[in-house]
Amino acid sequence: MLAEALARHRWWIALTLLGIAAAAVVPFVLMPFHVRVGQMILLSTGLGLAWTLLGGFAGYWSFGHTAFIGLGAFAAGLFEVNALGTEFMRTDPLLGFALGLLAGMAACAVAAALVAWPILRLRGIYFAVAMLGVAQVLSELTNSIEAFQGSLGLVLPRIPAFGLRTEAVFYYLLLIAAVIILAIAFLVKNARIGQGLAAMREDEDTARMLGVPTERYKITMFVLSAALTGALGVIYAHSLGYITTGSVYRTDFSLNMIVYNLLGGIGTLVGPLIGAAIMVLLTQVVLGSFLNLHMFLTGAMLVALVVAAPKGIMGGLAGTWQSWRRRRTAAP
């Protein structure tokens, strides 16, 4: 199945590898500000892809995925500061960061597995609102339980720079993360589980009747999606250097993950990249001077999108392409 999928998508894969190679030289040619914009695009792409593992493939739209950004960030931070200690982080920062990353991902995976059983029994809007609740509750607990230092803030240990500038280090980390998530999403989509998920998205009851282990599939995807989102949360937190509840549990993250997918085309693999690139360029570069209007613009963008292009750019392109082909073949 995989070999066939690789062959079928060889042009896309070649294009992706070319894109990755091009992305890898960016920090050497562009200005630091533009590298930061690149960083944001990579983070957003990764988040969009991690969200789509559950939302796009299985049709379970989470409205509270920022829960895992925050949980990953705080779990990793507290682990590095309290369990490993500053001494360990100073002598071996790379190993410390790797362990922190694992801790953050593990925390998200465990949390997701715990809430999966009750809330994945809910569908559609009920699941979406339940996830909104998960994010809200986690952020409140982080904020009000003193040991988590959510309101006070947590200073994260620095990670080694390998002679690169700071923004370049995080750029590469996020690039690696995004590529890994893309590869995972590709594998999932073209494996047996991907077919099962697609069947579930169309009609869960029928899929179940036909023998698709829906319960196992959706829990797997939820845990996977949570752990990957958590990994991005850990990297993002380190790039900030100092985190509070408000800086990692951000409602606009939850919303944006959906927006990138909607804008690009939901359920596709290029969709999140297109969506993230457009949104980041629009909000950071074009509208960069209206920082206090960011939330407003994100909201307005979302509203305009749902009303004007419900299938997203890729969906719209695919529709146009198909109708063009149909017209050509229909013509005498």
Place this chain on the structure above:
Amino acid sequence: MLAVQTIADGLVLGGLYALAAVGFSLIFGVLGVVNLSHGAIVMMGAYLTWFVWHTTGLDPLLAIPPVMLVLFAFGYVYQRGLIQLAVDRSSLLASMLVTFGVALMLRNLLVLVFSPDFKSITPGYAFNYLRLGEVTIDLVRISALAASLALLGALAWVLNRTRIGRVIRATAQQELAARLCGVNARHVYGMTFGVSAAFAGASGAILGIVLPFAPPDEANWTLNAFVVVVLGGVGSPSGALLGGLVLGLISTATSQLIGPAFPNAMMFLILVLMLMVRPAGLLGNAFAASR
């Protein structure tokens, strides 16, 4: 005596929750739309009342009718202009996204116009209180509870006894049949949304005199409304009242017994338990669609 005091506080808060949730419940029941901007409309009500009170010195309870009128108009236009468009062009889930987007826009606007700081409305009688045995209740809280109950009663009367109420209920039951009987369903949807927004605004006004408020609270009020609806059932003022009172009691008892950080966590736990054990709500209607 502490227990009685907790119950009294819980009931006051519960009345407020019920009033804040009843509009959400109505929209959900009639249009099938989950309005994630409901909390933001509640906050709009609070800020409008604060603005009226701050500039003219009008008693906040007297400011409720004009605030309701303004928000009714807002709700009507919002539904006819945007929500209906989203439902027509894609799906109910997409319409929920639209309301999510609008919630963010409103929150941002409130921050820009009124600053992100906490505000509170303190009328002249804010520090008077009533003593019944050993339980003390501020006059503000009593008037808040009374106003909440009166408004809920008024809505129940409108829904059950007036023509527009009958039309709304008919449309909720069977849109097609209602339209065949000559009901302009779209107008009814707009009216329902307007009524919902008006009551959200009223609850905002009352919340403003009981608690300090800030724009980001909107998320909490939306979630509260959802929990109230899950507890009490969809679409009826009595369900909202029951759900609201239960939620108010749970919330005050939790902060009293476990700690002030946990009411929301407890609420969420109860939400999940309810959805799993009794998805039809305590009064038992219309949550079958949740699984």
